[in-house]
Amino acid sequence: MSNHSTEAFEALKQRLPDWANRRPIAERYPDMDYGPLPVTPYICEEFFEQERAKIFKKMWLYVGRVERLPKAGDYFTQVIEAVRVNKNSTSPSFIICRDNNGEIRAFYNTCQHRGTTVCWNNHETWDTANRKYFTCRFHGWVYNTDGSLRSVPDEKLFFNLDKTTRGLKPVHCAVWKDFIFINVDPSPRQTLLEQIKPHAEQLKDFPFERIRRRGIWTATVNVNWKAAIDAFQEGYHVGTVHAATLPEAFCGSLNPYCRPTSARIFPQGNRSVTFMVSPDFTPPAVENWVRRRGASWYAAASGDSGSEFPGVNPDNDPFYAFDVHGVFPNLLVDPFIGGFYGHEFWPISVNKTRWIGSINFLAPQKPSDLIANEHGKTLLRDAFREDTVTLEATQVGLESGAIETAVLCDMEIAPRHLYNSVVALVNG
Ligand code: FES
Ligand SMILES: [Fe+2]
Incomplete structure (x- = not known):
């Protein structure tokens, strides 16, 4: 050699x-x-809270590769502890999916009826699941793969329910060369490409x-x-x-x-x-x-x-x-x-x-x-x-x-x- x-x-x-x-x-x-x-x-809890607020809740975070979502309706879930609301809040879960039009999207995995987690997959198995719709197991609200609310059982009993405002809450999602990133900041301060520019150029x-x-x-x-x-x-x-x-x-x-x-x-x-x-x-x-x-x-x-x-x-x-x-x-x-x-x-x-x-x-x-x-x-x-x-x-x-x-x-x-x-x- x-x-x-x-x-x-x-x-x-x-x-x-x-x-x-x-x-x-x-x-x-x-x-x-x-x-x-x-x-x-490396050891200070207050410093860690600052990192969560100023870095993890503000920046694009890699969540998985496009190869996990080959077909419409494919999805996986991801729990991200670092973006929890408060220090002692439970950690939010996200759905990353390919919708029926082939677009890759991300949502909070949170039912907009009374908040129940919609998909109960174990995020540490790296399995891809597939669904035509996301159905909440509690009362059966059904969401389309683009996150919009499709149907509500016994809908007439609600008071002026506007289904268009009750879709799964989206998070910003962007793909670079098959790497999927999400950003929980409602108004990200930069695009994914701006954030990863030197690597994107080199590779x-x-x-x-x-x-x-x-x-x-x-x-x-x-x-x-x-x-x-x-x-x-x-x-x-x-x-x-x-x-x-x-x-x-x-x-x-x-x-x-x-x-x-x-x-x-x-x-x-x-x-x-x-x-x-x-x-x-x-x-x-x-x-x-x-x-x-x-x-x-x-x-x-x-x-x-x-x-x-x-x-x-x-x-x-x-x-x-x-x-x-x-x-x-x-x-x-x-x-x-x-x-x-x-x-x-x-x-x-x-x-x-x-x-x-x-x-x-x-x-x-x-x-x-x-x-x-x-x-x-x-x-x-x-x-x-x-x-x-x-x-x-x-x-x-x-x-x-x-x-x-x-x-x-x-x-x-x-x-x-x-x-x-x-x-x-x-x-x-
Ligand atoms: S909490 Fe999801 S349908 Fe009721
Ligand atoms: Fe090593």
Whole structure:
């Protein structure tokens, strides 16, 4: 797999950052504050309430992919704790559906008769259900898939009931390249595209529409949502946390600490980081066999050019593996040559977060693609298990009173930028 002696290899090596003598990312962003970060935003309930009000109730939030809604009447439900009305309110549920005209819509999952939740699906199963109409189980009010109120049993007994004003309450809904977002702000301050602009531009030609989910996992973890995201957007932990699974692939002699080869920070909390695979990594025989037959996961070791996946590797870094796109506030989209993996982080309280991780590949063309995809899925599953294990231990320490600030190094630019962005929004 590696070809250490060739001129091409030497040329690639020359393009690696000068890690021995400088902090390459800080040099790219010299105006950032590189000081210690007070831990209050990870542990303070009042700060969390401000995050809910100023971020989660104001911004576009990713809720699922269009592939979950192929047909008219398909829908799923999503509970979003972070947008509950008051600190102690029950968390609202939403219906995301494809209406009879093919349009994707979102509503509060709340009957406009006496408020009962209309669809009782378990939102953690990722099932898609299908209905011609949404019927409330309490008294049988029936709603069309566009949310309008269709029929009311014994309607004549109501007093001047205007059915046109009693449809399911809509929420703003927008789709970018098959990613569905909703915004509970009645008047969003910006469009979805304005909010995710740097990612939308960089990944405008990435074939997300041809990519399908192959694996998905979830865990509810006692950790602040930002600390949870941070565990998936830096490589500093790879040599330790992933010692059992990944160190040869990502911590070889040219980059023993898994530093990112480049990083980009953007307005409004958006960011992206690129990681390399070690050129001296020799995949085990089985992995080599698999990689010759289809896309597994970190891509460079497969020798693919990536031309089918425009938008990856924005800085054309050598030995490219994958990018981590931090889509503010709570989504990571990590494209690689062959697909992408993703993370959602749903804050439940200041120290509880629901994490959802997924892996997604180009729709398979032949049976061996499925074998290769399964291999990548299993590798990533093992890594995700390792990542999630650190999270609660981090929160316990952050809340212990024994640490006032966190100190971050050059390669932890993404956690630093997320922190700074959240603090700026809460304070300003
Ligand atoms: S609460 Fe839904 S029909 Fe009565
Ligand atoms: Fe990790």
